[in-house]
Amino acid sequence: MSRDLNIKVHHLTRVEGHGNIVVNMKDGVLEKAHLSIVEPPRFFEAMMKGRSFHEAAIITSRICGICSLGHQLTSLVATEDALGLEISEQTRLLRKLLIHGATIQSNVLHAYFLAAPDFLGAGSVFPLIATHKDVVLRALRMKRVANDIGDIVSGRAVHPITPVPGGFTRIPEKAELLEIKRKLLEEALPDGLETVETMKALAGAIPQFERETEYISLKNSEEYAFYEGDIFSSDSGAISVQNYLDVTNEFVVDHSTSKHAKYNRNSYFVGALARWNNNNAQLGEEAHAAAEAMGLKPNCYNSYMNTIAQVVEAVHCILDSVRIIDKLLEDGLKNEKPNQNPTRYGRGIGSNEVPRGILFHDYTYDNKGNIVKANCVIPTGQNLANIDNDMQKLVPEIIDKSKAEITLSLEMLVRAYDPCISCSVHMLEVDFIE
């Protein structure tokens, strides 16, 4: 096993906030194995300072086109906590429906467009369009149903407009919710179950790798937690969201300008696999059947299986969205106005499970309702130390493989976490044909 290895994968060099994989081994000794992420959301506090409580969620929703809903809802929860704004049960249900839509969309696109090409050895999604067009179209159909939920409940799929502190500025109509329910049952559910079949067929290509770590997610007694709950660690149990800084313990490392996080061990995992490991007992029969079909078991320590946990969650979110719509209609839709009368001013913390894991927003307001202090801890930042630890265990295990195979295994590992190379700018780079 004595060998030298140098891997440097420059990913997404055209995307600002890009991630590089760096591995360095000399005489069989691993000197370096890490993901370096450049440009974290350090701008957050500067961007939020002085903003009124009406603006905070709008701005945070614009941080990122992929994570906009997660930032927006978490921002609203933080603001409501700080200002003592109570919300109604209807608001709570509509928010859960929105999170489900965003989770279905993100999880499904990740599984199909990033993980599946790896499992098929296709390099990227483009060769699959020729060979598996029906599968690509299925992914896009599922994205569309998820978008429809966003359009109807939040006013706009990208950068939602109707969710505000204290509630919604517009309540969807019964007919609209019934139409989403129809699409969920007639389109999304069959597509979701087909997705399970597709992933089951590909699951053999998932690398066999295990490294037990600490899994952190939200948890509540009512349901598989996405919205509201306590922080839960697989090592030490529940801790209040109010004490999130005791969990995230952010620290600086040399190889990345993004802070890393650790709690009971030197790293922890957030995301679908953490939610699955901590809360799978709260999933329904269909989600468990999906997990079993794809070979996902409770207490799974293979980070690559995060993708499979995402597909299980997509099935759960489709069915649970139907349950939420039924509940909303059974209770009767109320044309409520958002509660925007602060009962206090101070510090508030919001936390939700967004597709990539647990997200925290933390604001302090002055007595005019303007932000004086703000903090945001994103899932990918929390996962970085864990990705590095996975790499450091993985590389020696696969060192006899070719450099190309090792590189691919590492890329697949990073992709399994679906890191938010957040706040990236996507610009077309164009060469004109002269």
Added chain:
Amino acid sequence: MAVLTVIGIGNRLRGDDAVGPLLIDELSTLPDSQLELIDAGSDALGVLEYLEGRQEVIIIDACRMGRKPGTLVTFDPTQADIILDGDPISLHGLGLAETLRMAESLRMFSGDLKIIGIEPDSTQFSGKLSQPVQRAMKTAIEKIQDELHRVKELIET
């Protein structure tokens, strides 16, 4: 009825990358002009939804073209070599180049597509456009109005 779809792409918090969404804001203040206006934010893949079934589409985006900041170029994507981001590490890696390639491969769009590319100066986090890009906005609006005029004439004949 709208005869021309205009899609602005970009992140409003990142300097000149905001030019696409800001142009959509500007255009929405014009009197009813038969434009369908879409702020796609920075979710490039979301653009797929708005291509399907449309005949005439303009996408406005900050583009790195190797020109001076503020330079505006209108082009047909088939005339240009749009560089794919390569093997993406995350969903955040799928950009407009990938989206257009996907739409083409899936034959989701058979209409007429033009891109108005504006060369950015800075895309660091900031709520402001640079001066050159700010100046380019006026030209972009004129271009879109010309295009609308052309499409209307095309429909009338």
